[in-house]
Amino acid sequence: MREIIGLENLVTVLCQRTEISDTEALLSLQKFFSVLERGLVEEESVRVKGLGIFKLIDVENRKSISIQTGKEIEIKSHKKISFSVDSGLKDFLNKPYSHYEVVGLGEKLTLNLETKTEKEDSFLDKKKDEKGVSFVTKRKTSYNEIDKELETEGKINRIVMWIILFLLFLLMTLGLLFLMAPEILEQLLYE
Amino acid sequence: MTNKEYIEALSKELGYTQKRTVDIVATIVAAMTEQIQKGKVLSIPEFGVFELKKKMERISVIPSTQQRILVPPKLTLTFKPCTKMKARLNHKE
Numbered sequence: 001m002r003e004i005i006g007l008e009n010l011v012t013v014l015c016q017r018t019e020i021s022d023t024e025a026l027l028s029l030q031k032f033f034s035v036l037e038r039g040l041v042e043e044e045s046v047r048v049k050g051l052g053i054f055k056l057i058d059v060e061n062r063k064s065i066s067i068q069t070g071k072e073i074e075i076k077s078h079k080k081i082s083f084s085v086d087s088g089l090k091d092f093l094n095k096p097y098s099h100y101e102v103v104g105l106g107e108k109l110t111l112n113l114e115t116k117t118e119k120e121d122s123f124l125d126k127k128k129d130e131k132g133v134s135f136v137t138k139r140k141t142s143y144n145e146i147d148k149e150l151e152t153e154g155k156i157n158r159i160v161m162w163i164i165l166f167l168l169f170l171l172m173t174l175g176l177l178f179l180m181a182p183e184i185l186e187q188l189l190y191e
Numbered sequence: 192m193t194n195k196e197y198i199e200a201l202s203k204e205l206g207y208t209q210k211r212t213v214d215i216v217a218t219i220v221a222a223m224t225e226q227i228q229k230g231k232v233l234s235i236p237e238f239g240v241f242e243l244k245k246k247m248e249r250i251s252v253i254p255s256t257q258q259r260i261l262v263p264p265k266l267t268l269t270f271k272p273c274t275k276m277k278a279r280l281n282h283k284e
Contacts, residue, residue, distance in 0.1 A: 002242075004232045013222040018215055028215050031204045033238045039192040039200065041280065049194040050220040052268070056280065078281050081239075083270035093228060093243060093266050100263030105250065 040081070052085045227268060239272040 007029055014025040036054065039046035044056040061077040091098075177184065192200075202212040223241065226233055233241040248264045272280075 002230060002232050004234050005226055006234055007236065009226060010219065010222050013225075014215070014218055017218045017222075020215075028205060029219060031201060032216065032219055033235055035197065035201045035204055037238065037276065037279070039197060043192040043196075046192045046197055047194050048197060048216070048220065050217065051223070054270075078277075080277075081270070081272050081280070083268075085268045089224060089268065092224065093268060097264055097266065100248075102263065103261040105259040105261055 048086075050086055050089060052083055052089065055082045055084075056080075057082050237273065237275055239270055239276060242269050242271070243267070244269050 007026065010029055011022060011025045014020065014028065015022055018025075020028070036046050036048065040054055040056050046054045048054075056079050059078050059080055062075050064073055064075050065071070066073050085093075198209055198212050198216065201216065202209045205212060205215075207215070223233060227241060227243050230243060235241070243266055246265050246267055249262050251260050251262050252258070253260060
């Protein structure tokens with residue numbers, strides 16, 4: 001389970017770095033978020049440098065089905081917050097995955113890895129019709145599988161290399177033996 | 192509200208100069224980033240929760256070329272407002 005932290009932790013950091021008192025730091029933090037909320041209510045969009053953009057989006061009323069009762073219910077129109085992360089912060093947080101790149105899949109790889117059931121196929125076709133764009137939501141491929149494939153290829157290559165080295169070593173030993181003591185080799189061959 | 196307007200509003204509320212407010216905002220954002228990067232969930236009372244979530248790799252298709260591509264996994268920062276804030280925004284409180 002992930003550790004949940006509150007404002008106290010940020011207060012300590014703020015006190016240390018900006019040399020302000022505990023109460024001032026707490027007040028600054030409270031105002032930081034209250035001004036943000038006020039900006040959202042008044043102007044429907046707030047940009048905080050280094051954090052991201054908070055936007056207020058209008059959601060129209062729609063009909064839905066209650067999960068508990070199965071009856072049709074109406075969800076009233078409301079406002080929801082959308083948050084998009086600052087691009088700099090996004091890159092900073094994604095450092096652990098920065099070495100990954102988008103890989104184009106060849107036909108062979110696609111056929112090997114995509115074994116969908118009929119149910120999934122119908123679901124995908126439905127999605128394609130709705131959106132007008134085809135996309136795969138369920139898949140059997142992963143970077144781990146590709147890594148495993150590459151690992152087995154590497155293992156085979158290493159075994160072949162060792163066999164070649166062993167044969168070379170054997171030939172060199174025989175050659176040296178022939179040069180240094182040809183009579184031993186002759187004896188071995190004639191016996 | 193742009194970042195400049197936000198800083199102006201915050202400096203008025205705090206009674207600090209704009210330069211000092213910029214420093215404080217930068218420090219708060221840096222502290223938040225550090226904690227989130229460590230995998231901690233940042234819960235702000237009366238505001239909401241900031242959490243880092245991992246999105247798994249997926250196969251996608253480029254509509255124009257129909258080429259299948261494997262999109263790598265990525266980490267995204269999510270924000271979920273608390274119920275009180277949602278109620279305030281919808282004038283229910």
